[in-house]
Amino acid sequence: MSKINLMGLTLAQLENAMTDLGEKPYRGRQLYKWLYHSRLYDFSRMTDFSKDLRARLDQQFDVRGLQLTKREKSEDGTERFLFCLEDGLPVETVLIPDESRRTVCLSSQSGCALGCRYCATGSLGLLRNLTVGEIIGQLVFLRDLYGQDCFTNVVFMGMGEPLNNYDNLLKSIPIITDSAGLMIGAKKITVSTCGITPMIRKLAGAGLKTKLALSLNAATQAKRLQIMPVAETYELDGLMDAVRYYTSETGFRVTIEYTLFEGLNDTMEDVRALARLLRGVPCKINVLAYNPVPELAFRRPSDKKLDWFVSELYPRLPAVTVRRSRGLDIGAACGQLAGRGAAGRKT
């Protein structure tokens, strides 16, 4: 009989596992702390358990992390990690060091069903949702490699649409934030969506304190349709209603991500449309230049164009910042993750 992998089990699941073994539920919390906080995976060294309990845990359970396939480091210090899941599928994680923060760009799916036309992950299609263990496993891998302080922030902006893996997302976040878990404050976690309207409404009622980012990328329904097929199902008007609902329910601002494409969404008309669309919406806007993907036809705007766009937008909207891409030279920037070099990938 194969052993049950404990990686990714929630506190309630570990408490249940302990009661199934005839132990008190608080033993589950002790196990939880060993796993996620201390990152100790050898039951024989869990000294607050009796020898008998350690032996019984070892008979039934193990702790299996992610298997690294490839690792690359950018000139700017950004690192890209390619993992091979137990069924051979690829998933990528990016670690982005900055002056004061170190951000992990976390994946929630292998591939993605949304097929945003500018995104390398979208061209894979959805391979499958990641389990909670595979989501948490990305963070645990980095901590095992670099230690407790190797990241300060977590953004669900890697492979996949996190709101399309909602249940596992919601199980993962408490493990990341818990003081007996990975201990990253909820405000340091951003869930980024391409616009799954009903799930934004659902997330508003989930009671999380995490941040929400929306990849908007176009200020009109017609333009959004050109680059994001998800807009066929979830039209811009309804999406913006959901964003307003989210901000009023949670009291949080939303971050609007606007990727600038040369010749597509970078004119004065686009500036005006964006300002009109976002007027009165509690948000801040991150403008970033498109990161090229070799097989796709979109073009990256010049730095001058990016600066011009922001300078025109800023007086019209209160909070506008430029997000400079990191890890471009190793294909680790936003929209570039496609499991390149994945050994044993099943498609």
Ligand code: SF4
């Ligand atoms: S941008 Fe995000 S949601 Fe769109 S295809 Fe890529 S991974 Fe999926």
